[in-house]
């Protein structure tokens with residue numbers, strides 16, 4: 001089946017190609033009575049768009065969002081919300097000389113192998129331009145989450161071999177204080193230097209982004225195939241250029257012992273918590289009430305000006321040199337996109353949980369359950 005739709009209850013379908021007339025998204029399942037205007041969505045698109053700094057591509061796309069449906073007199077109506085962004089800075093000629101070539105690291109060959117036809121202008125549907133729709137939908141999801149006290153944040157935690165120092169409680173202002181979107185200022189400066197260096201060498205560099213969700217109550221996630229961790233992995237792995245996902249201790253767990261890895265349960269005020277968070281806020285695929293913490297690995301941008309070996313659609317050896325405008329490191333622009341996918345997964349699971357009625361344990365005092373949550377569907381609307 002075609003895979004352009006994501007989510008069960010908060011369901012998004014993205015559409016459009018990078019060099020077509022427009023890209024966008026249809027959100028089905030957003031509850032009514034949510035105050036929503038373009039002004040809620042535009043700031044997230046502004047964070048995603050190219051041309052923001054010296055470490056991103058110089059392409060200029062204003063990315064103005066238009067709400068085509070699902071909102072009346074400033075509130076969602078419960079009907080499908082269509083969000084549209086028209087493509088503006090389209091330079092199809094940048095791609096004409098490579099239309100018969102398979103760009104290394106791109107989806108050119110695999111799209112042709114699958115469909116027998118492809119839009120060669122800038123990657124078509126495989127292009128990161130498709131994420132405009134996800135970011136727009138993510139802004140709506142964030143509004144739903146905010147009503148429940150849930151927030152999401154992401155930041156660049158590694159570029160090449162430069163790793164940020166461990167930090168708790170990272171703020172939006174810290175992330176946005178530099179072009180790399182790394183809250184550790186000293187590391188950010190070195191990351192920026194490295195990105196500019198690889199760009200001057202006509203190359204690109206890999207990176208990693210950490211994502212955190214705070215205020216997530218214990219109880220989000222569906223056994224067994226729709227575990228929260230499974231849906232988060234799918235959501236983030238579905239983004240272009242992502243080559244790895246881990247949560248909590250992740251791949252570091254491989255070398256640890258149970259005695260080091262287990263997080264002790266403790267009371268935190270009137271709620272159950274854990275002293276450490278190596279479980280990344282999820283146990284059995286269900287949120288534990290601790291912050292959700294995950295990381296993605298992002299490959300170096302495939303399009304680089306340096307000549308590379310490839311073949312054309314006729315199987316003849318060729319040399320390719322990408323002349324379009326590209327990001328030398330993808331993490332800075334990935335940050336708002338990753339946040340959007342995290343928000344979409346959480347909004348979907350929140351509504352799914354509401355749909356069956358929240359009947360979980362809210363508090364445990366002196367070892368006995370004293371109160372069930374029992375929040376109904378749309379109780380906050």
Ligand SMILES: Cc1cc2nc3c(=O)[nH]c(=O)nc-3n(C[C@H](O)[C@H](O)[C@H](O)COP(=O)(O)O)c2cc1C
Nearest residue numbers: 106107126127128240241301302303326327333334
């Ligand atoms: C925000 C963002 C911007 C991107 N920009 C570029 C780019 O300018 N040039 C490029 O070669 N790849 C870029 N990519 C990655 C490609 O879209 C991606 O590598 C390609 O479609 C192949 O998909 P895959 O890496 O998931 O296999 C970008 C990815 C993201 C998340």
